[in-house]
Amino acid sequence: MAIDTIPETWITSWTATATDVTFPIASVDLLDSIEANGTTGDIRKVMFALCEHIYNHYRQLPSGDKPTKMILSKSTTLNPDTNINTNTYTFRFLTQVIDEDVVAEA
Numbered sequence: 745m746a747i748d749t750i751p752e753t754w755i756t757s758w759t760a761t762a763t764d765v766t767f768p769i770a771s772v773d774l775l776d777s778i779e780a781n782g783t784t785g786d787i788r789k790v791m792f793a794l795c796e797h798i799y800n801h802y803r804q805l806p807s808g809d810k811p812t813k814m815i816l817s818k819s820t821t822l823n824p825d826t827n828i829n830t831n832t833y834t835f836r837f838l839t840q841v842i843d844e845d846v847v848a849e850a
Contacts, residue, residue, distance in 0.1 A: 746809065747810070747811050747812070747849050749811060749814075749849065751765075754801050755767045755771050755772065755797070755798075756768070756771040758771070772797045773793065773796065773800070774789075774792065774793040774797070775789070775793035775794075775797075779793070792831070795831075795833045796831075798816065799816050799818050799833060802816045803818075812849060813837065813838040813846055813847045813848070814836070814838075814846065815836045816833070816834065816835055816836075817833070817834045818831060818832065818834070819831075819832045820832075
């Protein structure tokens with residue numbers, strides 16, 4: 745297969761116009777309409793859901809299909825005293841110096 749960097753491949757039903765990007769809330773695992781509400785939601789839950797969704801998609805790709813100019817990793821540490829996980833996501837992008845654009849895969 746080949747590297748697929750098309751946004752709709754990573755988030756189902758992604759659409760874009762000249763001014764807006766949209767996708768159904770249900771396209772992102774762990775996200776619901778209460779958390780995503782623009783005035784009463786919780787950006788922490790939105791960001792966690794987006795990070796987890798993108799990371800899981802990346803993780804499930806065969807090695808040869810993963811982007812080489814964008815590398816994702818995650819580590820999870822459990823605090824046994826509080827029974828709370830600390831999730832750390834690392835998103836690494838290779839970018840051009842002049843314009844900070846992501847380096848092309850090919």
